[in-house]
Amino acid sequence: MSEPQRHPGTASGPERGAEAGTVTGPVVVDCEDVAWFRDAAEMPSAARGAAATLARRIGLDAYRSSEVALAVSEAATNLQRHARDGALLLRVLRTPDRAGVEFVTVDTGPGIADVEAALADGVSSAGTLGIGLGAVARLADAFDIHSLPGKGTVVAAQFWAREAGGGPTGGMPSVASGLTRPISGETSCGDAWAVRIDEGGPEAPRPPSSGTVRGGTYGAHSPGLSGSGTHSPGLFGSGPSTPGTRSSADSGRSSASSEPAVLVVLCDGLGHGPLAALAAEAAVTAFRRSTARHPEPLLRDIHGALRGTRGGAVAVARIEPARGRVLYCGIGNVSGVLLGPDSRNGLLSAPGIVGSQMRSLRTFELPWKPGGALIMHSDGLTERWNADSMPGLLRHTPAVMAGQLLREAGVRRDDAGVVVVKGDW
Numbered sequence: 001m002s003e004p005q006r007h008p009g010t011a012s013g014p015e016r017g018a019e020a021g022t023v024t025g026p027v028v029v030d031c032e033d034v035a036w037f038r039d040a041a042e043m044p045s046a047a048r049g050a051a052a053t054l055a056r057r058i059g060l061d062a063y064r065s066s067e068v069a070l071a072v073s074e075a076a077t078n079l080q081r082h083a084r085d086g087a088l089l090l091r092v093l094r095t096p097d098r099a100g101v102e103f104v105t106v107d108t109g110p111g112i113a114d115v116e117a118a119l120a121d122g123v124s125s126a127g128t129l130g131i132g133l134g135a136v137a138r139l140a141d142a143f144d145i146h147s148l149p150g151k152g153t154v155v156a157a158q159f160w161a162r163e164a165g166g167g168p169t170g171g172m173p174s175v176a177s178g179l180t181r182p183i184s185g186e187t188s189c190g191d192a193w194a195v196r197i198d199e200g201g202p203e204a205p206r207p208p209s210s211g212t213v214r215g216g217t218y219g220a221h222s223p224g225l226s227g228s229g230t231h232s233p234g235l236f237g238s239g240p241s242t243p244g245t246r247s248s249a250d251s252g253r254s255s256a257s258s259e260p261a262v263l264v265v266l267c268d269g270l271g272h273g274p275l276a277a278l279a280a281e282a283a284v285t286a287f288r289r290s291t292a293r294h295p296e297p298l299l300r301d302i303h304g305a306l307r308g309t310r311g312g313a314v315a316v317a318r319i320e321p322a323r324g325r326v327l328y329c330g331i332g333n334v335s336g337v338l339l340g341p342d343s344r345n346g347l348l349s350a351p352g353i354v355g356s357q358m359r360s361l362r363t364f365e366l367p368w369k370p371g372g373a374l375i376m377h378s379d380g381l382t383e384r385w386n387a388d389s390m391p392g393l394l395r396h397t398p399a400v401m402a403g404q405l406l407r408e409a410g411v412r413r414d415d416a417g418v419v420v421v422k423g424d425w
Contacts, residue, residue, distance in 0.1 A: 031102070032092040033180060033189075039079065039086045047088055048073035051101065055159070058092055058099040063164045068101050071136045075105050075155060078133075083107035083153070089179065093158060100141070100160040104179065106403045111149035119145075144397045146404055148390060154403035175262060177398035178419030181380070183272045184412045190269035190276025190312070191378045191417025194284045198261040198293045198318070259322035263287075263298070264421055266334055268378035270310040270353065272415050279309040279355065287316070294318055295329035296361045299354065306355025314354040315376055317347070319368055319421060326374060329363045333379045339387055340372040341394060373401065373422035377409075380416030385409035398422050 034054060037047045051072035055065035072090065079086030086107040093100040112118050119134040133155075137143040140157035147153040156177075175195070182189040267283035269276030286305035292298040295316040302314055313332025320327070328336050330349030338345040345366055352358045368374075373394060385408050387393055393401055398420035410416045 030092075030094040031177070032094070033089065034091050035089070036181060037076065037088045037090065039083075041080075043080050043086075043088070044073050044076040047076040047090060047103075050090055051103070054090065054092065055101050058094075058101065060101070060159070060161050061164075064159070064161060067139045068159045071139045071157060071159070072103050074132070074136055075103060075157070079105055079107055082110075084109045087181075098160060100158050102156065102158045102399070104399055104403050105155045106152070106407050108152040108407060109150060111151055111153055112145075112147040113149050115145055115147050142397075144400045146390075146392065146396045146400045148404075151389075152404075152407050154400045154407060156397060156399040156403065175398070175423045176264065176419060176421040177402055178266075178417065179399075179402045179406050180417040181406065181410065181415070183380075183415050186273055186415075188272075188274045188277040189417070190272045190280050190415045191267065191380060192269075192277075192280035192284045193264070193266045193376070193417055193419040194287050195262060195264045195419070195421065196288060198263055200259050200261065259320070261293070261321075262319040262421055262423075263293070263316070264319070264374070264376065264419060265298070265302070265314065265316045266376040266378065266417060266419055267302075267312050267314045267354075268332065268334060268380070268415070268417060269312040275310050276312070276415065279306055279312045282306055282309055283312060283314055283354070295327050295363055299329055299331065299358075299361060303354050303358050309355055311353040311355030311357075313349070313378070315347075315349055317374060317376065317421075319374060321368060321423075324368050326366050326368050327363050328366070329361055331358050331361070335375075335377050335379070335381075335383050337375045338366050338368075338372060339375055339394065340369050343369075343372075344387065373398070373420055375401075375405065375418065375420050377405065377418040378414075378416060380411055380414040381405060381409040381418055382411065383409075394422070 035050060037043050048069045052065050052069035055068040060068065072088070076088050079088060084107060086105065089104040091102050093102050119137060133145070136157060139159070141160045141162070142158040145153065145155045178193040180189045180191045180193070265283065265287040267280045269279035282305050283302050286302045287298060290298055290301040292301055295318055298316045299314060306312065313334045315328065315330030315334040315336055317336065318327040326338060328347040330336060330347070331352045331354050332349060334349055336347030338347065347364055347366065350360050350362055371394065385405060390404050390408060393404060401420045401422065402418045405418050406416060
């Protein structure tokens with residue numbers, strides 16, 4: 001069964017291995033979630049038809065559109081015949097001058113014991129079209145797979161315009177990607193995410209801030225901070241200044257780096273269904289339109305945009321690779337994690353509802369370490385996931401990482417959203 005999504009996310013890419021070229025800076029690609037296809041008898045034919053239609057709609061020629069449809073059909077048939085609880089997400093990717101199609105598959109087992117063998121020529125699963133995963137990978141301009149025997153497999157593949165019989169055209173490593181999935185029984189998802197690039201340079205002055213947004217009192221949460229992981233060693237708060245801290249007003253006007261930075265937002269609209277989706281869309285739109293370049297002023301702009309909606313839980317992060325740091329500010333039940341090869345640091349959010357009850361803002365700072373990733377997710381994923389149970393996770397693209405986290409920690413009783421930012425710049 002397909003589940004249309006009504007909000008876009010923003011990722012970076014196209015996704016291809018670093019060997020494809022030298023990165024001169026992060027490239028932003030808009031992701032438009034089109035549909036989830038669930039495990040059902042009609043899934044392969046429905047996904048194939050939707051993929052062909054989508055490819056033609058964005059301007060791929062007939063030959064390339066047929067290749068996209070073939071690859072999606074093979075992936076969907078594999079899910080139907082050999083996987084448990086398989087699902088396929090089909091979506092559009094856009095840059096300012098081109099468009100592509102991406103699919104992401106997620107299942108809960110049984111997994112593939114030997115991925116390299118499964119990708120070899122001539123290997124296909126019984127009952128599929130017979131082209132095999134290896135051929136799907138060659139048809140794609142970017143392809144990644146992570147399989148955990150006994151747990152499940154995630155595959156991500158992107159398809160861009162190219163000449164008939166030509167090789168892959170994708171050439172930029174991904175900086176970010178994310179996934180959203182509606183609660184069971186709904187077609188609209190109340191979670192949304194976006195990423196944009198701050199190109200660097202001097203920052204335009206903004207009006208002074210008292211460090212407090214007068215949006216009412218805290219919600220039903222207990223006073224203080226909530227979130228996963230350990231306390232950050234660097235805290236920017238709205239209370240009295242102490243060594244190692246700055247006021248929230250100061251943190252909103254930090255001197256801008258001349259180097260590019262990555263800004264990311266995740267919003268969990270209150271409740272679920274169309275009204276929650278409208279709140280999440282409003283948050284993403286405000287994030288994209290805002291001229292703010294730091295988490296706290298961005299959150300204030302989003303707070304204003306969400307007035308009149310249900311509101312939601314929102315977190316904003318700024319990654320400054322040149323300075324080797326991450327700035328993070330969150331309100332409500334959104335989790336942030338800095339994951340490294342041998343570390344996991346939680347980023348905390350204050351209680352409240354953006355758009356309604358947002359009183360105190362606190363910005364946390366942690367070191368950005370090469371080889372690590374920033375993960376932000378809604379409470380549609382439990383906080384109890386453990387990277388050790390997903391060996392090799394950090395070696396994969398953000399899209400596949402997001403899929404594995406959704407598989408590992410996602411719950412069906414709520415909308416789920418997760419975004420991953422990962423790169424060595």
